[in-house]
Amino acid sequence: MFTIFENRMIVPNVYQMTVHAPDVAQSALPGQFVIFRPEEDGERIPLTLADWDVQAGTVSVVYLNVGRSTAKLASSKAGQTLPTVVGPLGNAMEIDRYGAVLCVGGCYGIGSIYPIARALKAAGNTVVCVLEARSSFLLYWQEKLRAVSDQIVCLTRDGTSGKRGHIGSLAEIIRTLPMRIDRVILNGCNYLMMRGSQETLPLKIKTIVTLNTLMIDGTGMCGVCRVSVNSETKFACVHGPHFDGHQVDWAEVTQRRKAYLQEEVIPLRTTQPL
Amino acid sequence: MEQPVKKGLDLNRRPMPKQAVEVRRRNFEEVALGYDSRLAMEEAARCIQCKKPGCVERCPVEVDIPAFIQAIAEGEFERGVRILKSKNSLPSVCGRVCPQEEQCEGGCALLKKAAQIAIGRLERFLGDWEAAQPDLMMPEIAPPTGKRVAVIGGGPAGLTVAGDLVKLGHQVTIFEALHKMGGVLVYGIPEFRLPKRIVEREVEYLRRLGVKMVVDYVVGKTRTVDSLLEEYDAVFVGSGAGLPWFSEMPGNNLNGVYSANEYLTRFNLMRGYSFPLVPTPVKEHVRVAVIGGGNVAMDCARTALRMGAETTVLYRRSREEMPARLEEIENAEEEGVIFRYLTLPTRCVGDERGWVKGLECIRMELGEPDASGRRSPVPLPGSEFFLPFDAVIHAIGNSPNPLIPQTTPGIEVGRKGNIIADPQTGKTTKPRVWAGGDVVTGAATVILAMGAARRAARSIHEYLTNPSEW
Numbered sequence: 001m002f003t004i005f006e007n008r009m010i011v012p013n014v015y016q017m018t019v020h021a022p023d024v025a026q027s028a029l030p031g032q033f034v035i036f037r038p039e040e041d042g043e044r045i046p047l048t049l050a051d052w053d054v055q056a057g058t059v060s061v062v063y064l065n066v067g068r069s070t071a072k073l074a075s076s077k078a079g080q081t082l083p084t085v086v087g088p089l090g091n092a093m094e095i096d097r098y099g100a101v102l103c104v105g106g107c108y109g110i111g112s113i114y115p116i117a118r119a120l121k122a123a124g125n126t127v128v129c130v131l132e133a134r135s136s137f138l139l140y141w142q143e144k145l146r147a148v149s150d151q152i153v154c155l156t157r158d159g160t161s162g163k164r165g166h167i168g169s170l171a172e173i174i175r176t177l178p179m180r181i182d183r184v185i186l187n188g189c190n191y192l193m194m195r196g197s198q199e200t201l202p203l204k205i206k207t208i209v210t211l212n213t214l215m216i217d218g219t220g221m222c223g224v225c226r227v228s229v230n231s232e233t234k235f236a237c238v239h240g241p242h243f244d245g246h247q248v249d250w251a252e253v254t255q256r257r258k259a260y261l262q263e264e265v266i267p268l269r270t271t272q273p274l
Numbered sequence: 275m276e277q278p279v280k281k282g283l284d285l286n287r288r289p290m291p292k293q294a295v296e297v298r299r300r301n302f303e304e305v306a307l308g309y310d311s312r313l314a315m316e317e318a319a320r321c322i323q324c325k326k327p328g329c330v331e332r333c334p335v336e337v338d339i340p341a342f343i344q345a346i347a348e349g350e351f352e353r354g355v356r357i358l359k360s361k362n363s364l365p366s367v368c369g370r371v372c373p374q375e376e377q378c379e380g381g382c383a384l385l386k387k388a389a390q391i392a393i394g395r396l397e398r399f400l401g402d403w404e405a406a407q408p409d410l411m412m413p414e415i416a417p418p419t420g421k422r423v424a425v426i427g428g429g430p431a432g433l434t435v436a437g438d439l440v441k442l443g444h445q446v447t448i449f450e451a452l453h454k455m456g457g458v459l460v461y462g463i464p465e466f467r468l469p470k471r472i473v474e475r476e477v478e479y480l481r482r483l484g485v486k487m488v489v490d491y492v493v494g495k496t497r498t499v500d501s502l503l504e505e506y507d508a509v510f511v512g513s514g515a516g517l518p519w520f521s522e523m524p525g526n527n528l529n530g531v532y533s534a535n536e537y538l539t540r541f542n543l544m545r546g547y548s549f550p551l552v553p554t555p556v557k558e559h560v561r562v563a564v565i566g567g568g569n570v571a572m573d574c575a576r577t578a579l580r581m582g583a584e585t586t587v588l589y590r591r592s593r594e595e596m597p598a599r600l601e602e603i604e605n606a607e608e609e610g611v612i613f614r615y616l617t618l619p620t621r622c623v624g625d626e627r628g629w630v631k632g633l634e635c636i637r638m639e640l641g642e643p644d645a646s647g648r649r650s651p652v653p654l655p656g657s658e659f660f661l662p663f664d665a666v667i668h669a670i671g672n673s674p675n676p677l678i679p680q681t682t683p684g685i686e687v688g689r690k691g692n693i694i695a696d697p698q699t700g701k702t703t704k705p706r707v708w709a710g711g712d713v714v715t716g717a718a719t720v721i722l723a724m725g726a727a728r729r730a731a732r733s734i735h736e737y738l739t740n741p742s743e744w
């Protein structure tokens with residue numbers, strides 16, 4: 001049992017949760033994920049680590065309330081417990097001194113890029129963060145990210161904060177930056193990662209994405225997280241979740257992500273309290 | 275209790291009472307209902323108590339089979355339990371899942387007359403009889419030694435090592451990656467073959483003996499073996515063979531294509547058969563193909579059948595070569611699973627939305643026996659054909675998960691990723707680390723995992739009581 005320290009909505013429908021899991025915090029590395037089970041008999045859902053605190057023994061995640069299990073998570077309160085918090089799983093993001101790195105986050109990905117930006121900065125890189133959202137009221141953690149990066153670019157579809165545009169404007173943003181970008185890291189929904197990879201391909205900038213496939217165990221046992229990377233089948237949980245965005249078969253990733261779409265909505269068509 | 279009288283040779287092997295086919299095809303409750311004490315005593319009375327019993331010779335853990343059978347025949351069930359459990363700590367499990375026809379029953383003197391004693395059923399009877407008693411028989415526990423052992427994996431191997439060592443007075447902690455203890459017994463083998471309450475009962479028993487259990491803990495990720503060695507005197511690795519294989523063919527990443535592990539885990543561990551009452555989703559399929567011929571394939575096929583699908587097992591050799599337990603093949607046939615032998619799928623064919631719509635297959639012919647002694651199948655050119663399916667399950671095998679070897683310097687692995695360990699002692703190439711079960715042998719059986727665990731426990735105990743001699 002893992003005690004919830006904090007759970008709150010940070011922007012509409014996006015939540016930040018901090019739980020007590022000292023062994024996970026102790027081993028956590030940037031880019032790794034955890035699996036939460038919100039309730040007994042509950043589904044196992046993978047979530048990227050957005051932060052951790054070894055001293056306090058806590059780990060934090062940022063999640064979007066999209067379905068039955070995340071709705072259940074969203075409704076839990078500080079002081080309550082989660083039956084499962086297991087991790088840290090997957091490989092860490094490769095961190096090296098690349099030069100200038102662009103970290104792009106959208107939706108929950110704004111939280112996910114935080115530890116990566118922090119580690120890249122500590123390794124001596126120039127870090128530029130691009131935060132993408134529909135509108136300014138969906139942006140969060142700017143202060144936190146500013147502390148670990150050299151520049152922040154906000155990108156909103158309605159132009160209410162920073163530049164007006166969306167992930168399709170990424171190439172243009174890169175061109176207008178004062179420095180040459182040596183590496184791009186994309187984290188967010190499938191569309192953001194796919195579209196962003198398309199933008200950086202003609203620029204020939206190495207682009208790393210963090211796939212959010214379906215998973216059950218997260219340790220390589222079930223294989224539901226299969227993806228084709230450079231025409232080879234990989235398990236996102238053990239070989240990833242970070243892959244070269246230019247080599248991922250995005251059509252397949254998108255299809256596989258939708259496998260249970262229909263089943264996911266069945267339990268939501270209910271008036272029962274969660 | 276009245277003792278059945280032996281008159282001559284009774285060749286009437288007592289049948290196992292089962293749920294009626296029509297009923298059980300649609301539920302997940304246990305198929306075999308078990309002998310009652312009358313049936314068990316009648317069956318036991320048929321044993322001729324051989325001087326040189328062939329059954330014992332073929333039992334991987336050398337249970338004194340005639341002795342426990344005699345005890346049953348005499349109605350002395352408690353004595354029977356004690357004899358059985360001195361060698362096999364999980365009789366309710368083994369009685370249900372061991373391949374008896376290849377082991378004890380395959381060595382029975384009455385096999386010639388097709389009347390081999392139903393040893394597995396008798397074993398199960400004793401295990402279940404004990405569990406039904408109001409007071410659990412608790413074994414003696416040696417005084418605390420102050421030694422600490424970490425066990426990785428809560429499957430049959432891990433549970434057995436833990437049980438043996440805790441009785442010897444050592445402090446034992448099991449670390450399990452999943453949220454439930456039991457390994458394949460809980461995530462793989464379905465409820466209708468091995469009810470989960472039986473596994474829970476065995477786990478609870480170990481807990482009462484003082485074994486500590488930590489679930490949701492992935493050794494190699496949450497903490498490394500080297501870090502465990504700082505806190506524990508010895509480490510046993512029983513992490514199983516959980517990495518699924520997919521047969522090499524195009525189209526395996528289409529939606530509707532599963533590994534057996536995924537399919538079974540959704541239903542067993544996550545209780546998907548109750549969806550949408552439980553949140554882990556499962557699909558309703560109409561026509562399901564299962565590739566493979568082992569226990570795993572039978573379990574997938576019978577699960578799919580119970581979910582209402584027309585289910586076909588595709589196996590590249592013939593029925594005789596199928597490695598599954600005979601009883602489960604028979605159950606599957608009775609329940610209406612379709613078997614297509616000498617059939618090899620070569621491609622998963624998908625529709626325009628990325629869902630599987632069928633399999634391209636080729637017919638096979640049996641050639642010369644291969645290294646394993648089984649006749650190897652060869653494709654018949656020009657015999658390609660197509661079968662429509664909306665789900666395909668790969669049940670062709672698993673290998674050990676590389677997580678622990680990769681994160682543990684000093685542990686040597688073999689060609690297939692299995693940890694190398696001394697078959698007599700379970701010692702690995704790394705000091706103070708032992709291993710046993712599927713992680714060493716590759717996917718095998720519950721009883722072999724238990725046997726290896728027993729030997730490792732003995733070796734660990736020797737080390738703990740006399741570390742200077744090592």
Ligand SMILES: Cc1cc2nc3c(=O)[nH]c(=O)nc-3n(C[C@H](O)[C@H](O)[C@H](O)COP(=O)(O)OP(=O)(O)OC[C@H]3O[C@@H](n4cnc5c(N)ncnc54)[C@H](O)[C@@H]3O)c2cc1C
Pocket residue numbers: 370371372373426427428429430431432449450451452456457458459462463491492493494512513514515516538569570573599675677678710711712713717718719720721723
């Ligand atoms: C569907 C199916 C049906 C089967 N049917 C039969 C049958 O009828 N008869 C029979 O005899 N055998 C059968 N088998 C085989 C049998 O189940 C195995 O041989 C046996 O369970 C092996 O035991 P084990 O303890 O070595 O491994 P497992 O039972 O696999 O247990 C290993 C445990 O270790 C955990 N683990 C793995 N890595 C880590 C880690 N890094 N940290 C912590 N924990 C970890 C796993 O989660 C798992 O719980 C079947 C197998 C399957 C899959």
Ligand code: SF4
Pocket residue numbers: 320321322323324327328329330339340343381382383384390391393
């Ligand atoms: S071989 Fe058969 S008849 Fe002989 S002792 Fe064993 S079970 Fe009894």
